[in-house]
Amino acid sequence: MELEQTRRLVTGIPGPRSRELVARRESAVPRGVGTTMPVFAVRAGGGIVEDADGNRLIDLGSGIAVTTVGASAPRVVEAVRAQAEAFTHTCFMVTPYEGYLAVAEQLNRLTPGTHAKKTVLFNSGAEAVENAVKIARAHTGRQAVVAFDHAYHGRTSLTMALTAKSLPYKHNFGPFAPEVYRAPLSYPFRDELDGPAATRHAIETIERQVGLPAAVIIEPIQGEGGFIVPAPGFLPALADWCREHDVVFIADEVQTGFARTGAMFASEHEGLVPDLVASAKGIAGGLPLSAVTGRAEIMDAAHPGGLGGTYGGNPIACAAALAAIETIETERLTDRAREIGKLLTERLLRLQDKDNRIGDVRGRGAMVAVELVRPGGEPDPELARTVATFAHQQGVIVLTCGTYGNVLRFLPPLTITDELLHDALDVLEEGFTV
Structure with a gap:
């Protein structure tokens, strides 16, 4: 069954079923295996991951650049x-x-x-x-x-x-x-x-x-x-x-x-x-x-x-x-990667113009990141965590990285729609105001 390509939250993040699975995870899996999102996936396709509670999340991570052609292509x-x-x-x-x-x-x-x-x-x-x-x-x-x-x-x-x-x-x-x-x-x-x-x-x-x-x-x-x-x-x-x-x-x-x-x-x-x-x-x-x-x-x-x-x-x-x-x-996905990169970069540069905590926007194709800084250019990992956590709670999967932990990285599947990317970036922009 094809997965609808829209973001949808029917519970908080995490929902009750995911919380049950988190509890099982804590007793069965060592703490050394970290997780970005406190949810459990049941389906994925295009630019969406659906969790055990029926929430549909926008995927800006691709399983860390793995599902480039889309999950279950x-x-x-x-x-x-x-x-x-x-x-x-x-x-x-x-x-x-x-x-x-x-x-x-x-x-x-x-x-x-x-x-x-x-x-x-x-x-x-x-x-x-x-x-x-x-x-x-x-x-x-x-x-x-x-x-x-x-x-x-x-x-x-x-x-x-x-x-x-x-x-x-x-x-x-x-x-x-x-x-x-x-x-x-x-x-x-x-x-x-x-x-x-x-x-x-x-x-x-x-x-x-x-x-x-x-x-x-x-x-x-x-x-x-x-x-x-x-x-x-x-x-x-x-x-x-x-x-x-x-x-x-x-x-x-x-x-x-x-x-x-x-x-x-x-x-x-x-x-x-x-x-x-x-x-x-x-x-x-x-x-x-x-x-x-x-x-x-x-x-x-x-x-x-x-x-x-x-x-x-x-x-x-x-x-x-x-x-x-x-x-x-x-499907000419190298071309699509360049289109995604242009969309991401243009939106993020506009956000940078309004918020000087975005020190740098960089990357190529559908591998784009923003480096977040305090005044003077000092890395700001706390802001990266705050924005990422807000995005997660709103149903957007985004990853952090960087030696200093102050970089938000975007690795969407190349099959994601422009509509989902704009929705995710709207959420991200809101995250800078919390």
């Missing part, structure tokens, strides 16, 4: 159904299947660059990042890896080491994997450096602290770090330095990939051609799948048996990924 649902009827699992490392090959071929086609590529499939973004590092180390024979300020790369031991933010991701969980170093990111709102100056600062830091690492890993637009878009020229110059010194350049496109930014991959905005691309989230319409795609000679550096995993490239997830890619291309 028709092609994805049909592909999953057909594959589940055929077989659910055999393990590609035991008896392989064509769906894995088809996904690899599509990623080899879609990722930036015309060079020969190969792809290996996993389950989560953290797995993809960790295996990209393994591949880079095998290729170069070196061990050091450079990540950047404000970075987020995952919750495994190695990816926590790559991640910059302590609470909640690293606090009390160390020691972390060694041979990880950190370089300064280009953060135009705060460092006020142009691309060349920011690049010089980063490269000088790498050369002074590390020498030549195995790899440099960076999000073309940072996700959890605050949707930071580096100054123009920063990423290509960094990639040029890597190429000159045989350092593997890894683009973490876990959050930015698959049409989210108005291009299939965010690297494309500056003509960036990474050596390796880590992808996940929006790859399979809501099913767990991730990938590392890269230059064939680098991808072949790992010895036979050195890459893989029991569930990596699960056949149902592969079927979903092929359907999600078909949906993106057939």
Whole structure:
């Protein structure tokens, strides 16, 4: 049954059924698993999530950039159904299947660059990042890896080491994997450096602290770090330095990939051609799948048996990924992402003109954020929490992020209507007055 694309509150947030489920959750699930909304979903589609009490919530989060093609997108649902009827699992490392090959071929086609590529499939973004590092180390024979300020790369031991933010991701969980170093990111709102100056600062830091690492890993637009878009020229110059010194350049496109930014991959905005691309989230319409795609000679550096995993490239997830890619291309969702970005940015800039607590509006396509500040530019995480909480109570799912917790981020499904976006932004604007 199609879900009506309007916001509707029939109870407070949370309603009685969700409160019952919250109580069950508290007794069954550890407190370390945080939740943004105190509601339990029962249906989702388009730009709406319906909770257990019948409230319809506007989705500005997409399950953290996962349901890019919409929750339960028709092609994805049909592909999953057909594959589940055929077989659910055999393990590609035991008896392989064509769906894995088809996904690899599509990623080899879609990722930036015309060079020969190969792809290996996993389950989560953290797995993809960790295996990209393994591949880079095998290729170069070196061990050091450079990540950047404000970075987020995952919750495994190695990816926590790559991640910059302590609470909640690293606090009390160390020691972390060694041979990880950190370089300064280009953060135009705060460092006020142009691309060349920011690049010089980063490269000088790498050369002074590390020498030549195995790899440099960076999000073309940072996700959890605050949707930071580096100054123009920063990423290509960094990639040029890597190429000159045989350092593997890894683009973490876990959050930015698959049409989210108005291009299939965010690297494309500056003509960036990474050596390796880590992808996940929006790859399979809501099913767990991730990938590392890269230059064939680098991808072949790992010895036979050195890459893989029991569930990596699960056949149902592969079927979903092929359907999600078909949906993106057939329905021109990269174009839709740019339209959404224009609508969001125009509305948020008008709000900024009226409220100087919005220090910055930034992002690309349907990956947009506002950074909230106090007078003088000091981060204001309390305001971010206040506005987000108000939005939640009014039936709008919005996420916060940023090293300082002062950024509101918007990641709507690309199937959301303009009417829902305007309704959500009206609620957000009201949240700044409470």
